[in-house]
Amino acid sequence: MTQLFHNARLIDPEAGTETRGHLAVDAGQITAILPEAAPLPPDRFPLVQRIDCRGLCLAPGIVDLGVKVGEPGERHKESFKTAGRAAAAGGVTTMITRPDTLTPIDSPETLEFVTRRGLDASPVRFASMAALTKGRAGQEMVEIGFLKDAGAVAFTDGDHVLENSRVFSRCLSYAGALGALVIAHPQDPGLSRGTAATSGKFAVLRGLPAVSPMAERMGLERDLALVEMTGARYHADQVTTRAALPALRRAKDAGLDVTAGVSIHHLTLNALDVGDYRTFFKIKPPLRDEEDRLAVVEALRDGLIDTLSSYHTPQDEESKRLPFEEAASGAVGLETLLPAALRLYHAGVMDLPGLFRAMALNPARRLNLPGGRLCPGAPADLVLFDPDAPFVLDRFTLQSKSKNTPFDGARLQGRVQGTWVGGTRVFAP
């Protein structure tokens, strides 16, 4: 035993419990969970590093599915070093990075480069996703086998919809044979092309080109039909509308190997937050109306939607200080994922084990990673946080190189007090 986290409120997403107790770590692994009343080794025992959790929450570190790091190509927006620091500060112990870089991660060589960069610079764990088609162009599939051997945990063209259903079905079949997970962005490309908002009164008032929420359902229905046809492993990156939920339910009930995720922004913000053309609120898919937001929160609580992540997308000031239609999409989220998610906890709609199931356990399981659990044998990837500590977010205090957060000036509750990766402390306030 080398580390003892004592006096903690242990959040176990697997068991769905919240208990007072202690957690023992040895050689980077959790070795024991001790009840509150268990006798502790004496203070003077020299080989034990004692960490007093002061009754705060200790949970498995977040596994953030879909983090954009600007390497290669856009290091001025985010590097592995800054993304890793932001992750550590946000309680994220594993970043699942996106392949929609410049150039895209679509060959084993690029993947190897990125992996080396990440290992050198990132204080937290990371795993890379690779593109599904070369150049994310939707024409030819990448070397799925080689990339999988090189460590790619999933295959996705990011927010590029693979329009050609024939190509997509082949990609799904081929990936399915290798047991590789395919992640897609469910959206009808025809309806959504050139749009910047969700159709509704607000988009009409602001004169913004808008897409019907139905486009998401259409995209998802097509993808699910292809999954049924090919038997592939499929994850919808973001399901954000009411209309898409029944299709997802049907697919799961039919026993397809299907999961779905959602971004924290779609759970905590709605279309009206765009206000007077605030481009930090321009994300993809666009923010939805309040009914959609509530339906998606409900779906996350029920487990219909499996994963919750930040969809961390750093953009520099120049690409956001433009008229709304021309501005780049995306928001940073590594550091705000936890406090924003705690809004759902404070609102009484989700409990803490439920949140960590969506933010840590489910993404880890889906990608066959060992994290996301709080039990003996699991890696000691931990986050210690005070769920109640209030603060007002100042975007210039963020560790990310890019500061494009929609939560600037927002009142949030929940601060990370420490982050450990494999038992090594990577963040202290």
Next chain:
Amino acid sequence: MTYRARHLLGIEPLHPTEIITLLDLADSYVDLNRQHKKRSDVLAGLTQVNMFFENSTRTQASFELAGKRLGADVMNMSMQASSIKKGETLIDTAMTLNAMHPDLLVVRHPHSGAVNLLAEKVNCAVLNAGDGRHEHPTQALLDALTIRRAKGRLHRLNIAICGDIAHSRVARSNILLLGKLENRIRLIGPPTLIPGPMAEMGVEVYDDMREGLSGCDVVMMLRLQKERMDGGFIPSEREYYHRYGLDSEKLSVAKPDAIVMHPGPMNRGVEIDGTLADDINRSVIQEQVEMGVAVRMAAMDLLAQNLRAGAAA
């Protein structure tokens, strides 16, 4: 209550009494413009810059004339041929211009919200001369003035707005303004040109001209914005004219004294019959152009007053 805002970015933030204040002042400028000597000096010493990122002849001319008649130094910048083409961003262009200390900045831009963005970055008063599909406030004000002068009032009127609502900033500003003053607004057009959520804006939506025009006091036609159409909104111009083009036959179901308006430029034989557009008993299209200059004079006068008040404070 007078007009207090620093900019004129849209109708949405205006209070009805602010609209009335503006229209009352515009009325007095109509009188001035009809005199032999059309000159005032309320903007003397001020610099007005017209920045048009999108083609415009009539609106730019109207703003230019309005500024000159009030004694401002007016400069026109056609932004289409300038630094934007060289890669300069909108904000940089605005900052550059701001350093030259203009007092009034008139801006038209093809993207919704671009004028709001620009207004955040400059010290002068900004007038929106049309941004994307968002707003075109001076057009709505001049339409309101035209209606008030023709009908003697600007409330409880049945007003039909017909045609390409989807791509029209004029329609949005008019819906907001006429709605604030408690008129009954009907939108008429094919469903492809009227976004569904429009129905939530306190209007009635019709896809049949005769049904919608029945009993109307005012018929506003909109230009079919061919340049904004990125694919298949209507089958053809001739079918559009047959179903939605205004002619005296369709107009016959409106009130006998109903007036016909069009913000221009017109596509004769597409959305409106040429003879009807020229019918001085029904069409007020020329008056709209005249009111345009007066309304823009009033708007710039009020903004200049607010500038002075701001400087004195």
